[in-house]
Amino acid sequence: MAEATAPPTRRLEILSAAAELFARRGYHGVSIGDLGRAVGLTGPALYRHFRGKEALLAEMLLDISERLLTEGGRRVEAAESPALALDALLRWHIDFALDNPALITVHVRELGNVPQPQRREIRRLQRAYAEEWVKVLRVIHPDAADDRARSATHAVFGLLNSTPHSTGDLSRDAMAGLLHAMASDALTGAFRS
Amino acid sequence: MAEATAPPTRRLEILSAAAELFARRGYHGVSIGDLGRAVGLTGPALYRHFRGKEALLAEMLLDISERLLTEGGRRVEAAESPALALDALLRWHIDFALDNPALITVHVRELGNVPQPQRREIRRLQRAYAEEWVKVLRVIHPDAADDRARSATHAVFGLLNSTPHSTGDLSRDAMAGLLHAMASDALTGAFRS
DNA sequence: GTCCGATGTTAATCAACGTTAACAGCACCG
DNA sequence: CGGTGCTGTTAACGTTGATTAACATCGGAC
Numbered sequence: 001m002a003e004a005t006a007p008p009t010r011r012l013e014i015l016s017a018a019a020e021l022f023a024r025r026g027y028h029g030v031s032i033g034d035l036g037r038a039v040g041l042t043g044p045a046l047y048r049h050f051r052g053k054e055a056l057l058a059e060m061l062l063d064i065s066e067r068l069l070t071e072g073g074r075r076v077e078a079a080e081s082p083a084l085a086l087d088a089l090l091r092w093h094i095d096f097a098l099d100n101p102a103l104i105t106v107h108v109r110e111l112g113n114v115p116q117p118q119r120r121e122i123r124r125l126q127r128a129y130a131e132e133w134v135k136v137l138r139v140i141h142p143d144a145a146d147d148r149a150r151s152a153t154h155a156v157f158g159l160l161n162s163t164p165h166s167t168g169d170l171s172r173d174a175m176a177g178l179l180h181a182m183a184s185d186a187l188t189g190a191f192r193s
Numbered sequence: 194m195a196e197a198t199a200p201p202t203r204r205l206e207i208l209s210a211a212a213e214l215f216a217r218r219g220y221h222g223v224s225i226g227d228l229g230r231a232v233g234l235t236g237p238a239l240y241r242h243f244r245g246k247e248a249l250l251a252e253m254l255l256d257i258s259e260r261l262l263t264e265g266g267r268r269v270e271a272a273e274s275p276a277l278a279l280d281a282l283l284r285w286h287i288d289f290a291l292d293n294p295a296l297i298t299v300h301v302r303e304l305g306n307v308p309q310p311q312r313r314e315i316r317r318l319q320r321a322y323a324e325e326w327v328k329v330l331r332v333i334h335p336d337a338a339d340d341r342a343r344s345a346t347h348a349v350f351g352l353l354n355s356t357p358h359s360t361g362d363l364s365r366d367a368m369a370g371l372l373h374a375m376a377s378d379a380l381t382g383a384f385r386s
Numbered sequence: 387g388t389c390c391g392a393t394g395t396t397a398a399t400c401a402a403c404g405t406t407a408a409c410a411g412c413a414c415c416g
Numbered sequence: 417c418g419g420t421g422c423t424g425t426t427a428a429c430g431t432t433g434a435t436t437a438a439c440a441t442c443g444g445a446c
Binding site: 108 | 220222344350351372374377
Binding site: 010041042044045048049 | 392393394395396
């Protein structure tokens with residue numbers, strides 16, 4: 001019974017619904033039953049697609065981390081100057097955050113609920129992504145300390161990732177422009193002697 | 194039995210331990226038993242001090258919101274110019290975040306777990322605190338749109354509240370200076386035509 | 387046409403957790 | 417002293433929730 005044909009997008013459909021629910025109510029605030037219901041199934045049906053709830057979360061965070069890192073790296077390599085590389089990182093992160101607010105929220109909040117084998121891998125990817133930023137910043141500001149560049153990077157992440165909590169007052173483009181301006185200026189401020 | 198005399202600080206002791214645990218593992222990731230153990234008691238003992246787990250969280254968030262708002266308001270009133278008022282808000286928020294990283298984390302993440310009568314009150318206080326910032330920004334930048342000031346404020350909160358995730362590379366003072374510089378510049382960038 | 391793997395369903399299992407009950411010691415007040 | 421709150425403890429209760437078992441359907445390969 002159920003749907004005529006189960007499309008191969010079922011996994012993605014579940015992941016997408018899960019992201020939305022996890023962002024809104026938190027990982028532990030969402031049951032397997034809720035998750036199933038969100039895609040028109042019963043709870044246990046999810047075990048046909050994922051090993052369990054933790055595995056689902058792990059896959060979600062892993063995917064986000066990989067997307068951030070690989071696309072970020074790609075854009076840095078394609079940039080023609082360090083300043084443009086930084087700009088590319090900024091635009092990439094802003095676009096991602098504005099297009100996937102739920103993913104960003106989960107990515108920031110729920111790492112602690114991923115079990116250990118995969119948790120480390122996700123952290124590794126997150127760190128590598130941050131290092132992408134640090135690397136560019138260090139070229140632009142050669143005599144700045146590493147610590148400072150790293151802390152500044154995390155602060156900018158905090159600024160950019162705050163989008164989901166800003167209850168959409170501005171249009172998407174206005175918000176993108178605002179975030180870009182603020183983050184750019186924050187980064188120059190971070191390295192003013 | 195137990196302690197010779199139960200000091201009246203017991204409630205505060207519990208709240209403090211709870212903040213630490215909630216920040217690290219999330220509200221649902223901490224059991225009543227964990228909470229008790231953290232202060233050398235068993236789980237059910239907590240019911241001598243709080244109505245329940247939700248009430249404990251509610252009290253914690255209520256206290257944070259009130260402290261942010263009243264002290265923020267106080268400093269704005271004491272300031273001799275709008276620019277100094279903004280500076281005072283910045284310093285106040287930075288000090289609070291650096292001195293209470295766990296509280297900031299919980300304040301940002303766990304509002305959704307507070308039951309409805311008190312949830313609304315906390316939101317009201319949070320909004321009022323944000324409006325304190327918006328009000329000052331609107332004096333400094335009279336022809337900026339309200340929306341923009343509000344979004345900029347939330348973005349700066351995101352920047353400042355990111356401290357807990359920045360794994361203490363810098364000293365407290367260096368971090369305070371960095372955050373101040375970045376937030377200041379971000380705010381001027383937010384209103385550049 | 388039949389068989390099989392993929393995808394669901396409902397019913398059962400098992401652990402964890404919030405909360406309440408019943409009971410005990412201690413300090414302090416008359 | 418004798419009680420009376422206050423603050424603990426352990427044991428019991430009831431719910432919720434993740435996971436698994438047993439069973440059904442359907443579409444496509446042969």
